[in-house]
Amino acid sequence: MTGSTPTSDTPAGPAGRDTPIDHGYLLDNARSEAGIRFDALSELFDPVTFRHVEALGIAPGWKCWEVGAGGPSVVTWLADRVGGTGRVLATDIDTSWASGAAGDVVEVRRHDVGRDDPPVTGYDFVHARLVLVHVADRERALRSMVSALRPGGWLLLEDADPASQPLICLDEYGPEQVLANRLRTGFRSLLATRGADLSYGRRLPRLLRESGLTDVTADAYFPITSPACDVLEAATVRHIRAQLVSAGLATDEEIDRHLDNVTSGRLDLATAPLVSARGRRPTWW
Incomplete structure (x- = not known):
């Protein structure tokens, strides 16, 4: 989700559907x-x-x-x-x-x-x-x-x-950064379906x-880039991996590729x- 935050109890889901809020804590x-x-x-x-x-x-x-x-x-x-x-x-x-x-x-x-x-x-x-x-x-x-x-x-x-700065890679200059930002959008969509106010x-x-x-x-x-941002991103993606896949927001192959990009230090990750x-x-x- 980028740019706006649902305010009703049925925010728009990743495919434009109305998705009921699940107030269980994602993380x-x-x-x-x-x-x-x-x-x-x-x-x-x-x-x-x-x-x-x-x-x-x-x-x-x-x-x-x-x-x-x-x-x-x-x-x-x-x-x-x-x-x-x-x-x-x-x-x-x-x-x-x-x-x-x-x-x-x-x-x-x-x-x-x-x-x-x-x-x-x-x-x-x-x-x-x-x-x-x-x-x-x-x-x-x-x-x-x-x-x-x-x-x-x-x-x-x-x-x-997050709604005021939705990107994890501010400098989106290649496919690795595009993938990182797409997964971050998926993460924030999952947060919104659980009632988080972005x-x-x-x-x-x-x-x-x-x-x-x-x-x-x-x-x-x-921060715009920091080793702690890399650690945080890898732990977060591993934590929500199953939810990203089951919601159709990412594939296992995409997640593996992104984690490899993160751990190799090829990305400047922000919060x-x-x-x-x-x-x-x-x-x-």
């Missing part, structure tokens, strides 16, 4: 590829996240909630910053990858932000990265995170906006303001822009 954490993806995403985006959190003045004693924690990298970094007097709650629908970060400062708990009430309130800082784009009830999830903030507390939401990132500043937060700022970042938006709960609220 579930149960697969071994999930750990590879978490490591690659950490390498790509942790510096961006940490820059934003540092700008908020994170300090010892802060109480933080990491929503949809996935891997442990952000959780352990937050724990180091808040020290022994602070607390970090890491939640996810599948906590297997974050469980290793549990300790005196970090609590890991199973929680569905799109369905469950906030586990606790009064947080100094709440963060979610690449989470809400996949959540079926994004409005409820956002309300939950805002309500969990203390007066003066900060919310940092970071999500992709233009969600761009709306984050407005949604934070409409939620009553103040001091809203945002920026966007995406969708990561939009980072932050806002503060008013002290009078």
Whole structure:
């Protein structure tokens, strides 16, 4: 899918059919590829996240909630910053990858932000990265995170906006790049059929303001080429290979050819822009 995002419950499928939304998560954490993806995403985006959190003045004693924690990298970094007097709650629908970060400062708990009430309130800082784009009830999830903030507390939401930059190969100069972009289009079509909002990132500043937060700022970042992009792409394609083939979006031969192109380093692979938006709960609220 390129350029536009379905907004109804029956988005147009890859062959122009109406395809019912399946809200199951396409990139579930149960697969071994999930750990590879978490490591690659950490390498790509942790510096961006940490820059934003540092700008908020994170300090010892802060109480933080990491929503949809996935891997442990952000959780352990937050724990180091808040020290022994602070607390970090890491939640996810599948906590297997974050469980290793549990300790005196970090609590890991199973929680569905799109369905469950906030586990606790009064947080100094709440963060979610690449989470809400996949959540079926994004409005409820956002309300939950805002309500969990203390007066003066900060919310940092970071999500992709694939519709604004749909290519994985920006420089489409040969058949290898054409194939890569076609498979990326298929991947995003699969995401859309599962309810992902492929233009969600761009709306984050407005949604934070409409939620009553103040001091809203945002920026966007995406690498154009990086070894971590290669690792991420190979793990993602292997993860969704069966779905691509069964949906008629690619053949096994095309996928093998693309993976060979990726692992051989012949492609400059980009990501969708990561939009980072932050806002503060008013002290009078």
